[in-house]
Amino acid sequence: MMRDRRQRGFTLIEVMVVLLIFALVATIGVKGFRTVAKSDLREATAHMSGAIRYMFDRASITGKYHRLVIDLNDGQYWPEVSDDKFYAPNQAETAGEQRKRENAEAEADEEQRKKVEKQKSLWASSSSSSSSTSFDLSKLEVGEFRPKHARFAAFKETALKPVRLKKLRIRSVYTPRLTDPVTSGRAYLYFYPLGQTEPAIITLSDDSGENIYSLVVHPITGRVQIFNREIRPNLTGVRYDDEGHQVTP
Numbered sequence: 001m002m003r004d005r006r007q008r009g010f011t012l013i014e015v016m017v018v019l020l021i022f023a024l025v026a027t028i029g030v031k032g033f034r035t036v037a038k039s040d041l042r043e044a045t046a047h048m049s050g051a052i053r054y055m056f057d058r059a060s061i062t063g064k065y066h067r068l069v070i071d072l073n074d075g076q077y078w079p080e081v082s083d084d085k086f087y088a089p090n091q092a093e094t095a096g097e098q099r100k101r102e103n104a105e106a107e108a109d110e111e112q113r114k115k116v117e118k119q120k121s122l123w124a125s126s127s128s129s130s131s132s133t134s135f136d137l138s139k140l141e142v143g144e145f146r147p148k149h150a151r152f153a154a155f156k157e158t159a160l161k162p163v164r165l166k167k168l169r170i171r172s173v174y175t176p177r178l179t180d181p182v183t184s185g186r187a188y189l190y191f192y193p194l195g196q197t198e199p200a201i202i203t204l205s206d207d208s209g210e211n212i213y214s215l216v217v218h219p220i221t222g223r224v225q226i227f228n229r230e231i232r233p234n235l236t237g238v239r240y241d242d243e244g245h246q247v248t249p
């Protein structure tokens with residue numbers, strides 16, 4: 001009987017030891033996973049910072065307008081370029097107002113393109129007519145002058161390819177063109193030929209939201225500061241310098 005009790009007691013101790021070992025292994029595994037996730041986030045943040053700096057320099061060298069398209073829903077970003085001039089809106093707008101304006105501009109451009117094509121076909125038919133009186137000039141419409149909106153196309157450069165973030169997400173993007181940070185849909189960061197970009201704050205995190213990094217873009221130098229925390233945009237109108245001191249207008 002004594003032998004059976006001892007054997008049963010040792011069995012319970014062994015079970016407790018095994019459970020303790022499993023608990024330690026699980027704890028180490030979770031910490032290791034968090035470390036890997038934080039390392040991936042840090043690497044992704046550094047890569048985006050390099051992409052922003054590259055596009056800043058590229059716009060200055062080529063004299064063309066560039067922009068970084070950031071898709072927050074799909075967690076990816078890619079570069080685009082345009083030969084047309086881009087004019088930022090005079091007043092800050094919401095993300096919804098921005099999408100509505102862009103759609104309206106696209107529709108206006110398409111309508112203008114159709115009118116131009118119609119005019120060309122009418123001129124072609126008039127020139128091919130044997131008699132000048134056989135063509136009714138009243139059919140030609142006087143086109144209304146409209147400024148051409150910038151059209152951006154894919155940036156075919158091997159040094160900067162589209163990037164899709166894995167197990168990470170882009171939390172928000174803010175530029176002064178918008179009244180509030182963009183948290184869904186697409187956001188844009190523009191780069192101008194004279195060596196200037198927009199002030200911007202881009203925030204990334206892992207899926208858990210425990211690890212957060214913020215990129216603060218300086219418009220004149222194109223320098224990107226990386227913070228291991230969330231940097232919120234200043235929507236109060238009060239300005240601060242790099243050291244955090246208030247700037248008086």
